[in-house]
Amino acid sequence: MLKELSQMAEKSSYINPELYTKYEVKRGLRDITGKGVLTGLTEIGEVHSYIICDNEMVPEPGQLFYRGIDVADLTNGFMTEERAGFEETIYLLLFGSLPTKERLTEFNKLLADYRSLPKSFVRDIIMKAPSKDVMNMLARGVLALYSYDKNADDTSVENVLRQSLMLIAQFPLLAVYSYQAISHYHRNQSLIIHSPKAEYSTAENILHLLRPDSAFTPLEAQILDLALVLHAEHGGGNNSTFTTHVVSSAGTDTYSAVAAALGSLKGPKHGGANVKVVQMFDDIKENVKNWESDDEIKAYLTKLLRKEAFDKSGLIYGMGHAVYSVSDPRAEILRAHCQSLAHDKGLEHEFNLYHKVEKLAQEVIQEERKIYKGVSANVDFYSGFVYHMLNLPKELLTPIFAISRIAGWSAHRIEEIVNRGKIIRPAYKSISKRKDYISLESRK
CATH class of the missing domain: 1.10.230.10 (Cytochrome P450-Terp, domain 2)
Known part of the structure; x- marks a missing residue:
């Protein structure tokens, strides 16, 4: 019966592709030239790929800006100084400017203080009934953290910022511990759980938590840190960030919004x-x-x-x-x-x-x-x-993307809340024909 029902569902869901052209539907919220439909404004990230010349789009080498700073300049800055850059990138995205040396030290300490999970969380949530997919376990972990938060539904900026910083700090633990649980319970691998180190950067902690001997080279940490910076933000229109805006516009809690973004990022057309x-x-x-x-x-x-x-x-x-x-x-x-x-x-x-x-x-x-x-x-x-x-398992590739992109999601969620926008609800045109109701006895 399921196969028959599946065929019925497929048939009833099919829409003639020509109708999208007829009604000028911007599929994927993009027009035929590839230009996105304008659905919002942001000061967080800018994706630049063309100029307008004589009313025509002229492609040019792409540029990406975080709060107005070219990512090429940002990465060159901290890499030239041979230090991690992801933490200052988080600060930049959330607060609009680069931190001073003193403020960056304070911010790193704040993240280190948040870089832990509730008591027994690893045992009770992560280790029990582990799924075979880290992204699903990451989403489940985020939703479970709602239960440990006394102010989970408070959507004030101060509370959402607290929740965001905690999740940013906790994501490496949720992802790596979930992978370790999968390896142990589904592949009979040894279960090794390291505690994070306060003096380590996010990239260093990922490698430390993941590897049995916790060993890594400075170059490995530097390249992983660079990858985290490059994935941290990509404007408000990418699928998972737009999801964050859509769900946040409904007034929901931070954990639900982040879980929704994770569901988007998992897709092979996006983070996968x-x-x-x-x-x-x-x-x-x-x-x-x-x-x-x-x-x-x-x-x-x-x-x-x-x-x-x-x-x-x-x-x-x-x-x-x-x-x-x-x-x-x-x-x-x-x-x-x-x-x-x-x-x-x-x-x-x-x-x-x-x-x-x-x-x-x-x-x-x-x-x-x-x-x-x-x-x-x-x-x-x-x-x-x-x-x-870096010998990172395939199962962790998209979760590492999430570890990075939650910085951008958090900034966009706060931006949505601060600007008190309407609930996001684009239009869908119905093309279904009107039908009469038929009583149960008369149906064939």
């Missing part, structure tokens, strides 16, 4: 894309014998687009972006630094494969598809490789 990139490259390495052959790589990429290889989705994961066309600045920054990590790990041959696929994929997509704008590598293309070089 980095996992797909790693899996795709595993398939490439298995099926492309000569990694130096442009012809062999192009032949495989063509099969991907024609739905003849890998997951037969017709996609080259890590290529293309809803906004960027000429270049994704996050990918540009990450590529430059992951080469040094590849050299340190003895994986330069593999890095060269990624670089070659990036170049050839653009050519193949241009040849195979009629596209309205250019295509370039997005941040997922190289972040997956970075996480692979």
Whole structure:
């Protein structure tokens, strides 16, 4: 019966694609040129990818700004000084300016104080009935934390900020401990739980919590910290951040809003894309014998687009972006630094494969598809490789994205609350024909 009901549900849900054009529906809240429908204003993040010249969109190299500061300048600043940058990025996104040295020290201490879970939480919530997916366990953990908060439903800015800072600090613990539970209960691996260290940065704590021996190199921590900064914010229109705005506009609590954002980020079209990139490259390495052959790589990429290889989705994961066309600045920054990590790990041959696929994929997509704008590598293309070089399990790739992006979600939630916007409710046009009610005895 379920199969029959499924077919009925599918048939009753189908809408003729031509009707979207007829009624000028902006599917995905984007027009035919790829320009997003304006649904809000923000001071937190800006994604810049084109200029208007003679009333036409002219693509140009992408730029990303956090509170008006170019991310390229931000990352160059703290990396030149050889220190972690994620914590000051959190501060910047939440409070609108970069912290002084003294204020950053105070802020790091505040995060360290919040970097713990309620008593018995690991045993009672994380270790009991662990799911096989870390993102689901992360969402469950967030919702469970609601029960431990005496002011859970208070949506004042001060209380929401407190909740946000606590969740930002707790996310690495929730994610890594969830992964450890999965490894132990579903794969019979040893269960090793480390406590976080107050003197460690977020990136250092992730590596410390995850690895049995807690060992990591300064370069590993530096590259992971960089990845966290690059994923922290991407404007109000990305799916999970827009979800945060939508749910927050209903007046709900912080834990529900963050859980909703996690559900969005889990999707393979959003945060789950980095996992797909790693899996795709595993398939490439298995099926492309000569990694130096442009012809062999192009032949495989063509099969991907024609739905003849890998997951037969017709996609080259890590290529293309809803906004960027000429270049994704996050990918540009990450590529430059992951080469040094590849050299340190003895994986330069593999890095060269990624670089070659990036170049050839653009050519193949241009040849195979009629596209309205250019295509370039997005941040997922190289972040997956970075996480692979750091020996991070695939199950943690999207959760690490969440550990970073909750900084942006928190800033946007507060922005939504402060500006007291209306509940977000876009229009959907019904195309269903009117029908008469038929009594139960008369139905066939």
